Amino acid sequence: MITSRSDHRPLKAREDSMAKAKISLVLRLLAVGSTAAAIGIMVTSHATAKVLNLSFDARYNNTPAFVYFVVAEAVAGGYSLVSLFLSSKSLFWRAVMMMDVVIAMLLSSSISAAVAIGQVGKKGNSHAGWLPICGQVPKFCDQVTGALIAGFVAAGIYLVLLLCSLHSLFALKP
Numbered sequence: 001m002i003t004s005r006s007d008h009r010p011l012k013a014r015e016d017s018m019a020k021a022k023i024s025l026v027l028r029l030l031a032v033g034s035t036a037a038a039i040g041i042m043v044t045s046h047a048t049a050k051v052l053n054l055s056f057d058a059r060y061n062n063t064p065a066f067v068y069f070v071v072a073e074a075v076a077g078g079y080s081l082v083s084l085f086l087s088s089k090s091l092f093w094r095a096v097m098m099m100d101v102v103i104a105m106l107l108s109s110s111i112s113a114a115v116a117i118g119q120v121g122k123k124g125n126s127h128a129g130w131l132p133i134c135g136q137v138p139k140f141c142d143q144v145t146g147a148l149i150a151g152f153v154a155a156g157i158y159l160v161l162l163l164c165s166l167h168s169l170f171a172l173k174p
Contacts, residue, residue, distance in 0.1 A: 042066060077154075
């Protein structure tokens with residue numbers, strides 16, 4: 001088996017390690033981009049509607065679930081940026097893998113909360129007497145939908161990151 005002079009590990013193992021590090025880097029950059037997109041779209045979502053001569057504003061910060069979504073996406077994006085600067089060979093890498101799980105759960109819960117409120121906005125709730133609002137503010141609802149799609153992309157990226165980390169952790173060594 002061929003080994004390098006500076007390292008006694010086989011070259012194949014070093015190449016695999018470099019490939020995994022590059023994949024992780026790309027996925028984390030994509031996570032930063034998708035969380036930034038989700039935040040940008042949600043924060044700029046705004047529409048005004050007149051109903052029965054009354055004017056009302058639809059904004060993301062009128063709903064705690066949407067605020068939670070923005071905060072969770074910001075935490076995930078910030079964490080992704082910080083984790084870009086940690087080496088996969090550092091002692092912190094196991095902590096990074098555990099934090100990836102926490103971030104994936106945070107994204108999942110925030111998306112779930114935001115989707116639930118979005119569904120009420122779209123369909124209403126006849127049992128509670130809540131009317132749908134998307135007929136009056138379709139631009140707002142479309143922007144919220146776009147933000148949620150970007151949030152789902154970020155959560156999907158974190159799922160792939162977790163699968164890659166688990167594969168690296170439990171890979172069978174010959």
